[in-house]
Amino acid sequence: MTKLKELDTYAQNTWCPGCGNFGILTAVRKALGELRDEGTDLHKFVIASGIGCHAKIVDYLNVNTFYSIHGRVPPAISGIKLANPNLVVIGHAGDGDAYGEGVAHLIFAAKRNININMIIHNNRVYGLTTGQFTPTSPTGFKGRSTPKGSPEEPINPIELMLSSGASFVARGYAARTGLLKELIKAAVKHKGFSFIDVLQPCHTFFNTYDFYNEKTYELTEENHDPTSYEQAMVKAREWPYETEEKIPIGTFYQVEKPTYEERLSKGRIPANMTPGDIKTVLEHHL
Ligand code: SF4
Numbered sequence: 001m002t003k004l005k006e007l008d009t010y011a012q013n014t015w016c017p018g019c020g021n022f023g024i025l026t027a028v029r030k031a032l033g034e035l036r037d038e039g040t041d042l043h044k045f046v047i048a049s050g051i052g053c054h055a056k057i058v059d060y061l062n063v064n065t066f067y068s069i070h071g072r073v074p075p076a077i078s079g080i081k082l083a084n085p086n087l088v089v090i091g092h093a094g095d096g097d098a099y100g101e102g103v104a105h106l107i108f109a110a111k112r113n114i115n116i117n118m119i120i121h122n123n124r125v126y127g128l129t130t131g132q133f134t135p136t137s138p139t140g141f142k143g144r145s146t147p148k149g150s151p152e153e154p155i156n157p158i159e160l161m162l163s164s165g166a167s168f169v170a171r172g173y174a175a176r177t178g179l180l181k182e183l184i185k186a187a188v189k190h191k192g193f194s195f196i197d198v199l200q201p202c203h204t205f206f207n208t209y210d211f212y213n214e215k216t217y218e219l220t221e222e223n224h225d226p227t228s229y230e231q232a233m234v235k236a237r238e239w240p241y242e243t244e245e246k247i248p249i250g251t252f253y254q255v256e257k258p259t260y261e262e263r264l265s266k267g268r269i270p271a272n273m274t275p276g277d278i279k280t281v282l283e284h285h286l
Contacts, residue, residue: 004033006042011059012055017204023174024121028090030177031061031184034089040188045088048077050102052094053128053202054121070104073144074109078117085115085261086254088188095122099135099157110193112260117187117194120157121174122200124241131205138242143205157197158236158252160228169232169253173216174200175209179249180227186251194257199249212247215239219250 006031015021027049036042045063049055058065064087068076072090081089098106098120109116126132136157139151161169168178168190172180182197187194190233199216201208225231232253239247258268 004029007032008161009060009062011056013060014056015053016199016204018207019053019207020123020174020198020200020202021054021057021121023177024054024119024180024198025060027172027174027177027180027184028057028061028119029129029237030181031188032061034181036187037190040088044086045090045265046077047090047092048080049092049184050094050097051128052097052121052126053123054094054097054200055229057092057121071097071100072099072105074102074116074118078109078114081114081116082261082264088117088262090117090119090184090188092119092121094127095120095124095136095157096126096134098162103160106195107160107164107250110161110166113165113167113192113257114260115192117184117190118196119184119187120195120197121200122157122197123206124154124208125202125206127202130274136241141206154241156236156240159199160170161232162197162232162236162253165193166195166253166258167255167257168194168240168251169236170194170196170197170251171247171249172198173212173249174198175213176249177218181219183251184253189256193258200249215245216249217246217248219248219252224248224250224252226254229249229253229255232274 047066048066049058053197073093077089077091120248125137131143133141133150136154181237235248239245
């Protein structure tokens, strides 16, 4: 049985008291511990982050970690995965990070169906820079850069990922750590691009706990079929990130299809190649 203390680091946690990031960290720690108990060594995990409050999560986990740059987590972990397919790579990004600065990278990672996992800490505000609106802030959001209210409608990342070709699409909530842990484990076990949008209240600049506690409900076998693209789209559109509608959380969509690695290597890279075996690749191509 993995002791979660093994995942502790010496870093002092500097998130604000009450931040939703604590719930995400708890869920990730539990998921890693259980995946380790089920046979995946902790040294096989590589966790990368972007820029923002979320990014500090890599300081608080005693596995292989990497600070990427703003919006560039998908290409960074795609490179890691392609260089060593035996690794389990998980990328953390914020909503400004993934849906603003780096949205093209997220879309193309989904389109390729590369076998990586993206967990988005979606607090719907730029927390680290003290409260500007982001791509998922609701219309009328009043913050540092929009004192009279944002005039823009938010994007719906669930809908965006479904239409981009992601083969695993889910939404979690930072205060529902048990469900989030299960979603993270399912994402890691899924072969292909996995995406989890996590509703993460920013206690300091956009405190959404009461709203999410009241509005969220869980997707189950009784109310949803995650193999149906059409049903997934209907569920995705139930809450467009700014209304008072109920908010589904859980797995919207999961299907099997060829991964980028499988398509890329077919007929090009020797099947017996091992990570780092550059000589074999060069001999094959030159
Ligand atoms: Fe968390 Fe918001 Fe504080 Fe950042 S500013 S640590 S997101 S509560």
